[in-house]
Amino acid sequence: MATPQWPKMEKRALLGKRISRLDGPVKATGQAKYAYDMNRPGMLYARCCFAPYGAMKINGIDASAAEKAPGVRAVLVEQNMIGDEVRYVGQILATVAADTEEQAHEALRLIKVDFERLDMVLDDMNPANATGKPSGKEEGTVDDAMAAAKVVSEGEYGIPVITHCCLEAHGQVSEFKDGEMTFWPSTQSVSAYAEGMDQSIEVEQSKIHVDCQYMGGGFGSKFSHDQWGVIGALLSKQTGRPVKLMLERDQELMVAGNRPSAFGKVRVAVSPEGKMTAIDADVWGTGGNGGYRMPPVPYVFEGIPNVRNKGQGIKTNRGSQRAWRAPSHPQGCFITMAAVEDAAAAAGIDALEFFKNNLDLTSRPEVYAEQLDIAAELIGYKTKAHLRGQGEGPVRRGIGISIHTWGGMGHPSNCDAIINPDGSVEIRLGTQDLGSGTRTVVGIVAAETYGLPLEAITVSMGNNKYPFSSASGGSTTVGGVSSSTRIACTNALNALLEVVAPRLGVAPEALEVAGGKIFESAKPGNSIAWKDACGLMGPNPITKQGANEQKASQDLKLIDAGVGGVQMADVSVDIETGVVTLNEMVAVQDCGLIVDLKTAESQVYGGLIMGITYALYEEALYNHKTGRMLNGDLEFYRLAGLKDIGQLKVHMMTTEKYDSRGVIGLGEPPVISPGAAISNAVANAAGVRVPHLPLTPERVIVALQKGGILV
Amino acid sequence: MADSTKTTRGSGLSRRGFLKGISAGGVATGLVGGAAVQHGKVVEAAPAVVGPGDTAIKLKINGEVKSLTVEPRTTLLDALRNRLDITGAKKVCDRGTCGACTLWIDGQPAYACSVLAIDAEDSEITTIESLGTPERMTALQQAFVNNDAQQCGFCTPGMIMACEAFLKENPSPTRDQVRDGISGNLCRCGTYHGIIDAVLEAAKTMKGGA
Incomplete structure (x- = not known):
């Protein structure tokens, strides 16, 4: 009998190899159809009229002129907003559905909104604006430890609100027909997309169909059907026509995903032995109109014996925060690792030595020690490193270090494995592929389990008619679907082995499968080809279900949680212009058993690049008087381009020690450290901490002037 | 406006x-x-x-x-x-x-x-x-697949069109020339590393150097 545990490393045909993603060709040829690309017969285009100020009292919304405009089929006014207050710019007030996009756009201009402006709060850098209940803790005797320290370093750090900026805007096509509603959304949650929607659109849950084969980026912002999902459905019901509602770029950047900011004042005590003995952190920031959770400070170095921290949120008149790849971690990591590096510099200790000397304060000292050595080797630390501020000349080079962690436990997932009498195999599950390679992972696990080539497997997913699989967030998908697929495939295989065993004259327990054959383990010559074996099944396919139940799967070592990663950055700082150039970045990452090394490495490269972007360029800027976003486009909301990323090196931990833990998620970890590593590199090069990200020339110059380096 | x-x-x-x-x-x-x-x-x-x-x-x-x-x-x-x-x-x-x-x-x-x-x-x-179809891709499209130069894939068609045009003008580009030439196309997933490798591989393949 086949068992669900992963095969031993030396027995694997596909697992852990570099395999091209299954949907690569359809994407590279432009044939992949995203929500934005769905064109249905008779489809209308919807556009939203949104609040132009961050705080308004709405007295009335008059859409009568818009309703009569050419091509307009329906206008949906947000009646509940009348008499209510707008709390952030971009809040939807009405939506127009028209025959063409141009007509919808034109009609928006005819909507008259009667309003009064209200006062608003936009400043999240001032802790005095905090209104939320403070959270935090006090452990040990912080003040005593500070008093006994050899050095107490003190710093201020900040990381602003940034956006998710998915290239495919949020939205969907909705089509109401014969009492049933079909959605083609851009979503991270196919199975649960319609949850909680049935009441607002008055369509039973069982009559809501969801299909999303490809989606253009989510990064944590596309879990919900959102207000526009309901609006699109209502407009389709009202007009009897399919409706496409995709947010425009400015609205996408304002309301469809903000990462909370974090600012902090931190003190770190260092003992004469170079150990961190105490940390005192005061942290604040904004989740916009949403809530605020204090980022973890201290981060990773959670074993610092004396800790006092306090966190408080500032409610501001801007769009609500959404989960952004590794929620809270990039912020907590940046504030902590910058403070740690400042402490090392204040104590006059080499940063790498300081990190290593304090690893016993982390929960994975051995992993980090191994990874720090690998990263140091890859970046050439020995030859390039110097103490802070020892660079010379107008362009100064420096290295920065950061370490991070993440959970990544596989989420609840169900899967059907189907073996057909003709030998074909289909795997069905209601998961989604965000571009992380989920489809390919499922195919690899199935092919490995059946000893078949990857092309022999049909992976059916991205539709809510398939078995429920959870939303893709928090690096939980690959663990979840690998486990459910492996279990379902094993169950189906065992049913097939029962059928085949008599033919080979042995018990099913004596059989195994590899290379397209089922054979007796002790006598491999006693075999039958896969296709012939399936021919013995009779007319009905074998369908078996598998479920990822976290505890059970963890016991089987199919999945696990908790990883470590180290990143180092090598930068040049032009101290006359303040321009930071990223020369090189190294990422060393553990993620347990790797299903597909190629797409796994892509996650890490992608994390590095996204991290470089928020370290050097990204910031959502708002006018404090109007509440409007000043850079709600892709020209001034800058993303890194090909020229900005320097040389990147990725090293995955693939040895047996890591592999034997099972599959652990990878999407979040690599994006956590770049801000800290790059900021630390800039401090190392420039000789002074630039307290706030992104590290724009202006900020670098100001810091150099304050530090007396540029006069 | x-x-x-x-x-x-x-x-x-x-x-x-x-x-x-x-x-x-x-x-x-x-x-x-x-x-x-x-x-x-x-x-x-x-x-x-x-x-x-x-x-x-x-x-x-x-x-x-x-x-x-x-x-x-x-x-x-x-x-x-x-x-x-x-x-x-x-x-x-x-x-x-x-x-x-x-x-x-x-x-x-x-x-x-x-x-x-x-x-x-x-x-x-x-x-x-x-250009190519999934069954018959161009050398560049194949190189995009080989080098995993795409994740969500939303920027990919534009990238491919830019890279194909770039290769016509620069059949033997250096790494830095690729960085310059394709800098007008943005990707959010962070596939630039793969894109540079893909363009260099395609340049080689197109010259028969596979």
Whole structure:
């Protein structure tokens, strides 16, 4: 009998190899159809009229002129907003559905909104604006430890609100027909997309169909059907026509995903032995109109014996925060690792030595020690490193270090494995592929389990008619679907082995499968080809279900949680212009058993690049008087381009020690450290901490002037 | 931004002028009257006034002539996507910044969001749909797959169109030339590393060096 545990490393045909993603060709040829690309017969285009100020009292919304405009089929006014207050710019007030996009756009201009402006709060850098209940803790005797320290370093750090900026805007096509509603959304949650929607659109849950084969980026912002999902459905019901509602770029950047900011004042005590003995952190920031959770400070170095921290949120008149790849971690990591590096510099200790000397304060000292050595080797630390501020000349080079962690436990997932009498195999599950390679992972696990080539497997997913699989967030998908697929495939295989065993004259327990054959383990010559074996099944396919139940799967070592990663950055700082150039970045990452090394490495490269972007360029800027976003486009909301990323090196931990833990998620970890590593590199090069990200020339110059380096 | 409800057909503003970072609405005003250089020739402007409202035009796309109606202000990108269901070119920034809508006009890469459909009437428009198919990819498309130069894939069609055009001009590029040449296209998933490798691999394959 086949068992669900992963095969031993030396027995694997596909697992852990570099395999091209299954949907690569359809994407590279432009044939992949995203929500934005769905064109249905008779489809209308919807556009939203949104609040132009961050705080308004709405007295009335008059859409009568818009309703009569050419091509307009329906206008949906947000009646509940009348008499209510707008709390952030971009809040939807009405939506127009028209025959063409141009007509919808034109009609928006005819909507008259009667309003009064209200006062608003936009400043999240001032802790005095905090209104939320403070959270935090006090452990040990912080003040005593500070008093006994050899050095107490003190710093201020900040990381602003940034956006998710998915290239495919949020939205969907909705089509109401014969009492049933079909959605083609851009979503991270196919199975649960319609949850909680049935009441607002008055369509039973069982009559809501969801299909999303490809989606253009989510990064944590596309879990919900959102207000526009309901609006699109209502407009389709009202007009009897399919409706496409995709947010425009400015609205996408304002309301469809903000990462909370974090600012902090931190003190770190260092003992004469170079150990961190105490940390005192005061942290604040904004989740916009949403809530605020204090980022973890201290981060990773959670074993610092004396800790006092306090966190408080500032409610501001801007769009609500959404989960952004590794929620809270990039912020907590940046504030902590910058403070740690400042402490090392204040104590006059080499940063790498300081990190290593304090690893016993982390929960994975051995992993980090191994990874720090690998990263140091890859970046050439020995030859390039110097103490802070020892660079010379107008362009100064420096290295920065950061370490991070993440959970990544596989989420609840169900899967059907189907073996057909003709030998074909289909795997069905209601998961989604965000571009992380989920489809390919499922195919690899199935092919490995059946000893078949990857092309022999049909992976059916991205539709809510398939078995429920959870939303893709928090690096939980690959663990979840690998486990459910492996279990379902094993169950189906065992049913097939029962059928085949008599033919080979042995018990099913004596059989195994590899290379397209089922054979007796002790006598491999006693075999039958896969296709012939399936021919013995009779007319009905074998369908078996598998479920990822976290505890059970963890016991089987199919999945696990908790990883470590180290990143180092090598930068040049032009101290006359303040321009930071990223020369090189190294990422060393553990993620347990790797299903597909190629797409796994892509996650890490992608994390590095996204991290470089928020370290050097990204910031959502708002006018404090109007509440409007000043850079709600892709020209001034800058993303890194090909020229900005320097040389990147990725090293995955693939040895047996890591592999034997099972599959652990990878999407979040690599994006956590770049801000800290790059900021630390800039401090190392420039000789002074630039307290706030992104590290724009202006900020670098100001810091150099304050530090007396540029006069 | 002012919307054009009235503009001229077949005006002579060069595409290059269009792409100098001005938005479609702004351009329309600059279109009326005057002569300009197009394809190196001086074209006399004899503008027939069209619009507002639907205007019948013909576009030559991937070698096929398509008849359609657009408003004068309709961009080439919206005409392709909304009127003709040709959706390879993606709408992302709609302001000529990100490159996701890159296609070729008379063989030259252009941002379809920054060209009016009515101004593309006399040109050969080439979209990603005319390159390879999943079964028969171009060397570059295959290299994108091999090097995992795509994740969500939304920027990919524009990237491919930009990279194919770049390789025509630079058949033997260096790494730095690729960085420069493709810097007009943005990706959010962070696939640049794979893209550079893919372009270099394709250059090699196209020269028979596989």
